[in-house]
Amino acid sequence: MLESFQIIISLLDSTIRIATPLIFCAMAGIFSERSGIIDIGLEGKMLLSAFVAATATFLTGSPIFGLFAAILVSCSASLIHGFACITNKGDQVISGLAINILASGLTITLGIALFSRGGQTPPLASEQRFMPIDFPFLDQLSFVPVFGELFVEVISGHNILVYLSVLAVFFTYYVIFKTRFGLRLRAVGEKPEAVDTAGISVIKMRYQSILIAGMLCGLAGAYLSIAHGAGFGREMSAGKGYIALAAMIFGKWNPIPTLFACLLFGFLEALGVRLEGVELIWIGEVPVQVMQALPYVLTVVLLAGFIGKARAPGAIGVPYSKEG
Amino acid sequence: MKNSENKGGNEAIASLPPSTESAIELKNITKRFGHVVANSDVNLKVRTGTIHGIVGENGAGKSTLMNILFGLYKPDSGMIFLNGKAVDVNSPEKSIALGIGMVHQHFMLVPTFTVLENAMLGNEGSMLLRSGEEVVLDRLKGLSNNYGLDVDFEAIISDTPVGMQQRVEILKALNRGAKILILDEPTGVLTPQETIGLFDILRSLREQGVTIILITHKLKEIMSITDTVSVMRGGKVVADFSTEKTSPEELAENMVGRKVLLSIKKPILKVGKPVLEVKNVSHESKDGVLVLKNISFDLKEGEILGIAGVAGNGQSELLDILSGIETLQRGQITVNDKTILPFQDWNSKKAREFGVAHVPEDRHKRGLVLPFYNYENSILGYHRNEDYSSGFLMDKRKILNFVDDLVENFDVRPRSSSISSGKLSGGNQQKLVLAREIESNPNILLVGQPTRGVDIGAIERIYADLMKLKSKGTAILLVSVELDEIMSLSDRIVVMNQGTIVGETNSSNATELELGKMMSGLEQV
Numbered sequence: 001m002l003e004s005f006q007i008i009i010s011l012l013d014s015t016i017r018i019a020t021p022l023i024f025c026a027m028a029g030i031f032s033e034r035s036g037i038i039d040i041g042l043e044g045k046m047l048l049s050a051f052v053a054a055t056a057t058f059l060t061g062s063p064i065f066g067l068f069a070a071i072l073v074s075c076s077a078s079l080i081h082g083f084a085c086i087t088n089k090g091d092q093v094i095s096g097l098a099i100n101i102l103a104s105g106l107t108i109t110l111g112i113a114l115f116s117r118g119g120q121t122p123p124l125a126s127e128q129r130f131m132p133i134d135f136p137f138l139d140q141l142s143f144v145p146v147f148g149e150l151f152v153e154v155i156s157g158h159n160i161l162v163y164l165s166v167l168a169v170f171f172t173y174y175v176i177f178k179t180r181f182g183l184r185l186r187a188v189g190e191k192p193e194a195v196d197t198a199g200i201s202v203i204k205m206r207y208q209s210i211l212i213a214g215m216l217c218g219l220a221g222a223y224l225s226i227a228h229g230a231g232f233g234r235e236m237s238a239g240k241g242y243i244a245l246a247a248m249i250f251g252k253w254n255p256i257p258t259l260f261a262c263l264l265f266g267f268l269e270a271l272g273v274r275l276e277g278v279e280l281i282w283i284g285e286v287p288v289q290v291m292q293a294l295p296y297v298l299t300v301v302l303l304a305g306f307i308g309k310a311r312a313p314g315a316i317g318v319p320y321s322k323e324g
Numbered sequence: 325m326k327n328s329e330n331k332g333g334n335e336a337i338a339s340l341p342p343s344t345e346s347a348i349e350l351k352n353i354t355k356r357f358g359h360v361v362a363n364s365d366v367n368l369k370v371r372t373g374t375i376h377g378i379v380g381e382n383g384a385g386k387s388t389l390m391n392i393l394f395g396l397y398k399p400d401s402g403m404i405f406l407n408g409k410a411v412d413v414n415s416p417e418k419s420i421a422l423g424i425g426m427v428h429q430h431f432m433l434v435p436t437f438t439v440l441e442n443a444m445l446g447n448e449g450s451m452l453l454r455s456g457e458e459v460v461l462d463r464l465k466g467l468s469n470n471y472g473l474d475v476d477f478e479a480i481i482s483d484t485p486v487g488m489q490q491r492v493e494i495l496k497a498l499n500r501g502a503k504i505l506i507l508d509e510p511t512g513v514l515t516p517q518e519t520i521g522l523f524d525i526l527r528s529l530r531e532q533g534v535t536i537i538l539i540t541h542k543l544k545e546i547m548s549i550t551d552t553v554s555v556m557r558g559g560k561v562v563a564d565f566s567t568e569k570t571s572p573e574e575l576a577e578n579m580v581g582r583k584v585l586l587s588i589k590k591p592i593l594k595v596g597k598p599v600l601e602v603k604n605v606s607h608e609s610k611d612g613v614l615v616l617k618n619i620s621f622d623l624k625e626g627e628i629l630g631i632a633g634v635a636g637n638g639q640s641e642l643l644d645i646l647s648g649i650e651t652l653q654r655g656q657i658t659v660n661d662k663t664i665l666p667f668q669d670w671n672s673k674k675a676r677e678f679g680v681a682h683v684p685e686d687r688h689k690r691g692l693v694l695p696f697y698n699y700e701n702s703i704l705g706y707h708r709n710e711d712y713s714s715g716f717l718m719d720k721r722k723i724l725n726f727v728d729d730l731v732e733n734f735d736v737r738p739r740s741s742s743i744s745s746g747k748l749s750g751g752n753q754q755k756l757v758l759a760r761e762i763e764s765n766p767n768i769l770l771v772g773q774p775t776r777g778v779d780i781g782a783i784e785r786i787y788a789d790l791m792k793l794k795s796k797g798t799a800i801l802l803v804s805v806e807l808d809e810i811m812s813l814s815d816r817i818v819v820m821n822q823g824t825i826v827g828e829t830n831s832s833n834a835t836e837l838e839l840g841k842m843m844s845g846l847e848q849v
Binding site: 177178179180181182183184186187190191193194195196197198199200201314322 | 394396397415416417418419420421426428430432433434435436437441442444445446447448450451452453454456496500
């Protein structure tokens with residue numbers, strides 16, 4: 001009994017760690033797609049910023065500097081995306097894919113050129129990373145049964161970016177649904193003509209949205225390489241950007257449901273890691289690939305039948321043009 | 325955005341005294357799109373506190389001119405004066421700040437937003453929505469009471485009727501402080517009752533000093549509500565009239581550039597035996613909504629039966645079933661003594677074999693393949709005909725011969741078989757579709773919205789072709805949302821509302837008011 005409780009606690013703990021970059025990316029996706037821009041480049045932006053965060057931190061020794069460098073680079077990638085598909089009305093999926101391919105190649109090439117370690121960056125010392133923060137009163141609380149343990153093991157003891165990701169969800173919710181900016185952002189994703197004829201610049205709104213998305217992706221990347229991990233490894237984003245995209249669709253472009261979708265996918269992955277090589281009764285050993293595929297399968301199945309139709313913003317993927 | 329922020333529409337309007345000076349003056353406006361001159365040297369003057377109509381055919385440059393005034397397009401040359409002062413309207417933001425509001429033909433509303441959210445967009449009152457909503461709602465309620473703009477602020481736009489959506493558009497403009505209101509084809513989607521309601525609103529706006537520009541192609545509306553009217557043709561303003569001193573005939577002549585026969589001579593024919601009988605047809609849409617409920621009627625040789633109704637009341641589904649595009653689910657159809665039962669093999673190929681031709685409501689979606697050449701489009705659906713194909717290969721020479729005659733006989737311009745149909749004007753595309761269907765010698769012709777987006781000259785021609793067909797004894801089922809069209813072409817009229825037939829009448833004793841009431845579901849006959 002005690003052992004299974006321990007297992008659950010540790011599963012929840014890794015769920016949160018795994019879900020953090022998903023949450024940042026999914027919120028980024030919400031900002032971008034609510035404004036009508038498909039953001040398949042979440043993956044690439046995260047990868048780029050992970051690389052830049054690790055590199056900048058290694059070179060300067062300051063994770064804060066690394067974080068800002070990551071955000072800067074991710075925003076630049078957003079601007080490239082914007083220049084291609086907002087200013088020049090290109091295809092948003094193609095442009096996003098291009099960013100992913102660019103990120104994948106560029107990080108490895110630059111990594112090898114700079115550090116000659118097969119694409120990896122040198123490991124970072126613990127003072128060069130965002131380290132776990134312990135909450136106060138841990139000693140006293142650890143005596144409280146169940147809750148105390150949950151608090152100590154699951155809630156407390158994460159790095160600052162984990163807590164920031166939760167804040168990002170509420171930030172996203174508040175901005176999108178409670179502010180004038182959010183009203184215009186949603187309007188521009190549903191019916192840009194309505195925004196244009198209301199005397200608001202569609203182009204400006206969309207650039208602002210993807211810049212916010214860029215910042216959030218930067219945080220996700222930094223989390224991977226200088227908070228959760230201690231350095232960059234090639235392809236370390238490993239499809240998380242796509243899972244975040246799935247979580248966002250699963251959450252119907254709403255921040256709170258999307259948060260739960262990210263947690264669910266995080267949990268599935270944690271479970272997958274946990275079950276690796278473990279014999280299950282009746283089933284036997286589950287191949288890793290099956291567990292890895294679960295989030296996608298789940299998205300398709302749930303979207304197909306259970307949670308109703310996910311309605312994308314009305315004008316998503318359509319470049320805005322005034323004259324015809 | 326700053327300048328549009330602090331304007332309450334109300335006060336701004338009330339402080340403007342009615343006067344004879346011009347609210348708007350456009351001087352020598354020219355606008356080109358590539359090689360096409362949309363507006364050429366246009367001059368226009370509108371007095372403050374009046375309703376000014378602009379009429380013209382499609383492509384005459386009305387909408388372009390208004391989009392220039394609203395700041396959506398930049399003119400290549402020319403000047404705009406507001407209340408006597410030269411202004412540079414280079415963006416909607418600027419024009420809104422100058423007090424110009426526009427209600428577009430296709431509404432600029434966010435379908436997923438509430439009425440309130442739509443009305444406040446662009447002038448939200450505050451950075452935060454909650455505090456802004458209170459301010460704006462107060463202001464909107466004032467405007468709404470003042471002008472009889474009855475709306476439900478909580479409703480989601482996509483759930484509201486078009487009439488209300490239009491009122492939201494007007495509110496939106498007033499909320500931003502509009503003193504000049506441009507309405508682009510505002511009555512196209514309205515029932516006659518809603519149109520009367522809209523005109524009442526426009527009159528009360530005029531009383532309080534708002535200047536209104538009304539763009540329309542409906543001459544009757546121009547005559548009934550405007551003070552002055554300008555006629556546009558070929559990108560130019562060709563005539564200005566005081567409404568009292570002109571007539572629909574004179575306006576039409578100026579629009580087209582020649583005399584137009586607006587009245588239709590209906591050939592008087594003895595109707596023959598019924599060729600199409602529809603019995604208790606019901607239909608469920610893919611979303612499980614019952615879109616047709618127990619429809620029954622018959623159509624006789626040499627008769628035109630008009631189906632009137634506001635768009636979206638089941639007419640389209642009815643046409644789809646009769647033409648074989650949709651499966652018959654319930655009821656029974658008899659075509660030329662052949663009976664079709666539910667879920668029987670019934671498709672558009674079979675419909676054609678049975679002598680049913682179909683001019684679809686949406687010529688772009690179903691009537692033509694736009695990038696195809698005229699000669700290809702002219703045999704669509706009849707391409708299996710042995711005249712044009714030898715089983716496998718198409719006989720291009722025969723097709724071209726046929727099509728050359730076709731465009732000649734039906735006055736499709738330009739008279740070319742090898743131009744892609746997408747390059748034709750709406751009216752000529754429609755003539756092409758109609759020509760194709762008439763040439764198949766049907767004895768039943770289903771026609772949906774024959775003159776939607778078609779200019780007067782082409783309308784005249786299309787009506788004449790339909791009458792010619794009728795006099796040959798073909799039975800014609802005419803579905804249209806244009807009440808005038810239904811009344812002047814049909815022998816008998818049935819009215820549809822929410823998937824049922826709510827009334828039937830002879831066109832000779834039908835009145836617009838009575839039909840309008842039936843269309844809005846107010847009265848069962």
